[in-house]
Amino acid sequence: MMTEDFYCDEVLSGKTLVNKVLETNNVLAYYHTRPFYPIHIVAIPKRHISSLITLEENDNELLLELFDVIKQVASKVTEEHGACRVMTNLGDYQDSKHLHWHIISGDPIK
Template sequence: MNESCIFCRIVAGSTPATIVAHNEQALAFRDLHPKAPVHVLVIPRRHVTSLAEATDAAELGAMMVLAADVASAEGLVAGGYRVVTNIGADGGQTVPHLHLHVLGGRSMAWPPG
C-alpha cells in the first residue's frame, strides 16, 4: 500500500467511497466527478501506478471481469458502454494508481479526447 495514494486508502477503508462491486483482486466504486450518468472506477487492490507498469495478467483479467460485472449490474450492456484507462500525464491520468473507467448511460463520442 502507498499511504499517499487515495485509491490505496480507499482499498484500506481509511478513505470513504461508494463501493459498487469487488472481487479478490479488484474494487469498483463510483467516481466523485462523473463524466457520464454511470461512471465507476475499477482498481486493483494492490498499488500499480498505471497499465505501463502492470505485469500480473490474472490481476488485469480480474479488473476486466469486474468492469463487465459492473456494466451488467448498472444496466449498460444493452445500450453499450465504454471501458478506458489513462496512462501518464499526456494520456490524462490524474491519479497514479491503475484504474479503469466504466462509462455509460449516454451516447459516447469518438474520438474521445
C-alpha cells in the first residue's frame, strides 16, 4: 500500500534506499523501487510539491532544474534503448501525492 507521499516519507527521508541515476541539489532521479517497465526511472523534486497542477510561479526555477534532470535522463535512456516515454499522473492516477515524472522504456512488465 502506498503512503500519501512515498517520496517524502520513504525516499527523501532515507527509509527506502534507492539506486540513484542523477542527483542535483534540488532534484533526484532514481530507478523505481517497484518498476512497471524494464527501464523505469522516477524524477522528483526534493521539496514537496503535490502535483503538476499545484505548481506556483515561485516554483519556476525548481521546475526548470527538474526538467533539466528529466531531459538528461531521457536522453541517456533513449541513447541506450532507442526510445523512452516521459509522463506524470494527476488526480486519481497519482498514487503518491508528490510531483514525480516517470522516464520509462520497453513494454509493461506483466
